[in-house]
Amino acid sequence: MHRRGFLAAGLATVLASSRALAQTKMDDMSMPGMGGHAGHDMAAMAQDAVILPEGQVLRDLPMLANEADRPGLFRARLTAEPAIARFAEGRDTPILAYNGMSPGPLIEAFEGDRVEITFANRIDSEASTIHWHGMPVPADQDGNPMDPVAAGTERVYAFELPEGSAGSYWYHPHPHGKTAEQVYRGLAGAFVVKAKADPIPAEYGDTMLVFTDLRLAADGSIPSNSMSDLMNGRVGDHVLVNGQKNPRLSVAKGARRRLRLYNATNARFLKLAFDGATMTIIGSDGGLLAAPVAADEILLSPGERIELVASFDMPGPITLYTLGYDRGWMGPGRPADAGLTLLTVDVSDSEAETVPQLPARLRPIAPFAAPVLSRRLVLTETMAMNPTGMEMGFLINGKAFDMGRVDFVARAGEIELWEIVNQADMDHPFHVHGTQFQVIEHERDGAVSKPPYLAWKDTVNVARGETVRLLLRQDRPGQRMYHCHILEHEQLGMMGVLDVMS
Structure with a gap:
């Protein structure tokens, strides 16, 4: 139709x-403009727009501590629970969080490791799971909707990370009938599997950029899905990077940075470009490419990840921003998705120390x-x-x-x-x-x-x-x-x- x-x-x-x-x-x-309390009326929302602070220093995602007492084992605990965040001045926002934070803590393990993570569901009256998105885990450890963790209970997810599995993965809930709500309320996190021999120069660093989007009511609460959200997928009013709006990253002129980009939104398509840096794609959902590929822009649909090397050769502020993309939309309230500044990179006048070249071949x-x-x-x-x-x-x-x-x-x-x-x-x-x-x-x-x-x-x-x-x-x-x-x-x-x- x-x-x-x-x-x-x-x-x-x-x-x-x-x-x-x-x-x-x-x-x-109802639909916007048709009466009822659930319509997402963009004009009304604009009148009550909540202003989020911008320009804070980009925060590193806190690491999930490994509690294991021997090499080759990653053992930890993740708890999904209600929490309070403060996205805007003077407004407390009830959210769902992993270990009290959203996005959840960064998990880092190595190829060949065994992973044992105890998941505690402390969400009131709701089942949940952890789905290890993209990861090569056994079916009974995948967190699918047929394997719920009831409210107030715990389970252990245990799996091996095979050789060749290095990549940028993520984790999020997957309970039947509640996945969308639990994710937009805050439950998502990054999981990086590291290679024992990584061809990307260590001097490039390894920076996570987890994109989520947020809708806030005037009182700071997160509204429920509207009719338009159900038809089109929920698109928030603010795109956040590691939980911040347009944070800042400082680098020296000539620096190269390895960036892992995660689209952890419910439904927002992100067509991205830098206004003064060159981009080279080095990896996708499941790890490194065979060889680097130059790119002027990239499209990240919901759930996708990409690894880039960004080269900052000119001094001054450089922005990562969104381009327009027509992904189709039903009804009124189509979001303005072009021209959003997601990240500002302050490139100093001082030269970076000698930066090694990116290898011409990455992996077979x-x-x-x-x-x-x-x-x-x-x-x-x-x-x-x-x-x-x-x-x-x-x-x-x-x-x-x-x-x-x-x-x-x-x-x-x-x-x-x-x-x-x-x-x-x-x-x-x-x-x-x-x-x-x-x-x-x-x-x-x-x-x-x-x-x-x-x-x-x-x-x-x-x-x-x-x-x-x-x-x-x-x-x-x-x-x-x-x-x-x-x-x-x-x-x-x-x-x-x-x-x-x-």
């Missing part, structure tokens, strides 16, 4: 039914062999009338997520070709649990193109009207999720279950 017709019908939503098709009635919700990446089978996944949106009003949902192959249904059965170790076809009215970032895949082809309006470089990915944006073809292999048995990483769309049905047999 075209989105104009979709809106004209009056719209309804989604939340949970017995089959896990999230479907919400219109009894107490072997292309997958020919697939043994192909799958076709068609992404659509739907709206239907029922006796109580309208219902909407986001579907894969015409079906909404059902936690009791297996959609595909695969065999561990077999290479598959997945064809992701987006017939919906907006872009959908597509994520697969349990593995890293290789994108081999994009097709749109009959034109076929290859990716600019070979990379390991676990999330790829599928633009509206586009088909993305990827090769993947699941190496560990068990049930895995695949879904849109606009978290509201995942929650409204755009998710499926892959059962991997040994």
Whole structure:
């Protein structure tokens, strides 16, 4: 259905039914300008806009301490719990936090390590999980919605980090029906797996930039999702970097910095550029590329990560800012996503000490062999009338997520070709649990193109009207999720279950 017709019908939503098709009635919700208390009226919001301080020194993410008493083991504790943050002067904001902070503490471990993390769920009356996004963990340690941790209880997540798994991963909740809310209330954190032999010069540093976005009411509270949020995915009013708005980073002229960028928002697409620094892409979701790739701009859809080397050769303030990107939008209230300054880098007049060159080769990446089978996944949106009003949902192959249904059965170790076809009215970032895949082809309006470089990915944006073809292999048995990483769309049905047999 075209989105104009979709809106004209009056719209309804989604939340949970017995089959896990999230479907919400219109009894107490409305579109902006249509009455009701849940509409996100942009004009009204602007009148009560909350001003956040800018220009603070970029903070390093606090490290999660390793409590293990021997090498090769990372043992720690993560607690999800209510907390109070102060984003704006004079306003306390109730949030959810890991170990009292949002974003959560940075976890760093090495290839070959064993990880044992005790997770305590202290969220009132809500189940939660920890999903180790992109990480090669066993299915029963993946934190999927079929394996909830009840409020007031604990569990241990334990897994090995295999050789070759170095990369920029992250962790977030994945409970059935509550993922979107728990993430926008503050639960997300970065997890870096380090290589024992890293080809990137240590002089470049290793700086995490975790992007989240925030919506605050006039009293400092975080409003619930509106009808527009459910349709489009929640886009906040402020983009934060490591929990700060437009923080500042100081470097010497000629410096090169290694930057790991994480899009940990529910639904915001970030098309990024520097206004006075050059960018070189060195890594993607699943770690380093085979060779560096120069870039003028990058697009990070929700859930994606990228590693850059930024070269600061000119003195003065240099900004990392957003460019416009049309990812499709239903109804009024489309956010202004261009021209936002996310980070200011103060480049001094003094020269940096001798800076080593970036290696021409980073690591080998072997292309997958020919697939043994192909799958076709068609992404659509739907709206239907029922006796109580309208219902909407986001579907894969015409079906909404059902936690009791297996959609595909695969065999561990077999290479598959997945064809992701987006017939919906907006872009959908597509994520697969349990593995890293290789994108081999994009097709749109009959034109076929290859990716600019070979990379390991676990999330790829599928633009509206586009088909993305990827090769993947699941190496560990068990049930895995695949879904849109606009978290509201995942929650409204755009998710499926892959059962991997040994």
